[in-house]
Amino acid sequence: MYEVLEDFAQQNDLRETSPGLKLFIGVSSILLCVSSPGPVAPLLVAATMSAAVLALAKIPARFYARLLLIPVSFAVMSIAVVLFVTGSGAVLLEIPGLPLAITAGGANLALLLLARVFGGMCSLYFIALTTPMTEIFDILRKLRVPAVFIDLSMLTYRFIFILIEEAGQIYRSQVMRLGYGRFRESVRSFGMLAGALFIRTWESGESLMLAMDARCYDGRLGIPSDSRPVSALALAAALLYLSAVFGVSLSTGGLVLV
Amino acid sequence: MHIMEGFLPSPWWEIWFLVSLPFIVIGLYQLNKLVQEKREALPLLAVAGAFVFVLSSLKLPSFNGSCSHPTGTGLGGVLFGPCIAAVLGLIVLIFQAVFLAHGGLTTLGANVFSMGIAGPAVAYLIYKAGTRAGANTYATVFCAAALADLFTYVVTSIQLALAFPGTAGFLGAFSAFAAIFAVTQVPLAIVEGAVIMLVFKYIVQLKPEILTRLDLLSESTIQKLREAAA
Incomplete structure (x- = not known):
């Protein structure tokens, strides 16, 4: 959705x-x-x-x-x-x-x-x-919103889609194993989902850091904008x-x- | 507990923007300093923001069958402190407004105050107080997350009652809003506290170095917790 x-x-x-x-x-x-x-x-x-x-x-x-x-x-x-x-x-x-x-x-x-x-x-x-969100970021940059804020939002945006995918996979496999059958189980399953997701997220954040370092990241994301x-x-x-x-x-x- | 687009009338939505502004400015200042000192902070904060967003877009099991969403604000407050959590909250709320139609642009100020500032601040204070008093870590996390959620909803009710006091006056309107939201929010707060507590437990068991790096728990506490679980 x-x-x-x-x-x-x-x-x-x-x-x-x-x-x-x-x-x-x-x-x-x-x-x-x-x-x-x-x-x-x-x-x-x-x-x-x-x-x-x-x-x-x-x-x-x-x-x-x-x-x-x-x-x-x-x-x-x-x-x-x-x-x-x-x-x-x-x-x-x-x-x-x-x-x-x-x-x-x-x-x-x-x-x-x-x-x-x-x-x-x-x-x-x-x-x-x-x-699209990417164009809104562009406008924010033109409006002089602090760069660190825009960089953080762009990275967050990027990760949302990866994480939704992973959360969906975990959720579906939990449902298949009747993880949400009763109330107690559903709280437990949801906690498991959130915990696993958090740890995976953190690991992907660390690998992103390595990838960005390998490409000479200096604290600034340079993204060209096209103006219409x-x-x-x-x-x-x-x-x-x-x-x-x-x-x-x-x-x-x-x-x-x- | 998002207030929808268009719901808050004119002086109030501007007032809440002004109230939230200083926290955001301080948060941005701290964020800038943090990123200059530790470059790795930016990607890690970004994944935390995305995590909060994804968590809030999933339905939480609820007692009364109503659709409720966890806010995840408690976790952000405990992990990063209230001011940086406010900036993360602002970003997450903008995405929620634009992607999910939760909240809106004019009500952003009020929502940032209740969910990005008030909630995380309560979580942070409770967590600090709990660890200082040497209370059980999991119990502290549960209280921090659940009370952050409850406080968020109390603040939302205050915001709505201030904007619409009606003839009942502020207190009457506040109790009406609080009572009607309590139906979904009180069970939600308890469930969210339990969920965040479980998340914390998984982190301690599987990747405790996250917590030591953020200076949340000392090596010895983690050792103790892991021994207790084993």
Whole structure:
């Protein structure tokens, strides 16, 4: 699953668009979602970002739908609290026997939060599915993020894929030997998995060190970057889109559900 | 316990970025110094970061069937100290947001504070206190990892309650958030403590030189632990 997200980032139809522009659109839409006072603008962002992901980048719809389900559990739990804790306005629903009630104020806030989360998640997926991590590192370097931080993230990134592979192998062989049959066994097996993984990781880190030393590593990873110029038309379209969303967010600020 | 993208409203997500910033700056400074002194530190830190990421992307067995993920923050805090763990936490959280849709970019500051700073700091302090008091090493590791997890979730509840006090006020909202997350987080903390304890045990049995090199355990303690296991 994790490899798949990055696989799509490497070969979607927006791959050749300037990574700076994609990152700019994604991050600005997130900021617009978070600062929007009403739920309409975030929902608009969610719809347009999903359209961009599906139609422009050509990500399969089924896969995208599955991705959208990931954050649901946290959303449901936290929004339930907000729904009951915020009490202002008319009471819409009372739970018999418990001092809990859903009020208009709570419902509006919950709706707004749901819209913001939805819009933010879609924008995040837009970045994740169209821009490979390696290009994001490149942008970070241009933004003068400390080199040691970027080197550390790049090495971490490299190792994630190796380790996921190994963890998967260990996990599958444990499952085949009924390692997760009962609760006690599953805790034991998981501890074994994590311990074996940690030791293997450490060993591969040590061999990486040797390999890098053999290639004259001097504390700096030099990686050439290729720059793809942003076309004026694309930039103009992006700015137009963002200002349209901003306009919607301003004009619908007063809109409430009840 | 990640807060999702878009959940924290405007002053709060900026405030948590500002709160986390000094820890990250100190962490980067320490990291720079460490890398200049010992070049081998960088690859080893990188694999540790990747390990935390992979661990958190696996499902942990849980009592109530809900899907929970270990945070691995306790281990990072014990191994590298809280400030470097904060930098590792930041990197892992960025990858989690971009690859797994756990957490988000605007909520990064709040998440870094709860999982990258508060959790590891608690783990580190408990581990130091435990070893100084001469307590059983495995029990200390269990407490450090489990309490780091619990504290992370308490901090998340505080962050949410501050942002959404509602009419119940901060305390009322805090207890509501804490109660609803406790359903998944309390069992998770116990399981994670047990898992990290087992990890520690495997390291002691198979590759104790990792622990001596990080100055976590002395040769004599490891000798004693291995004898006890044999």
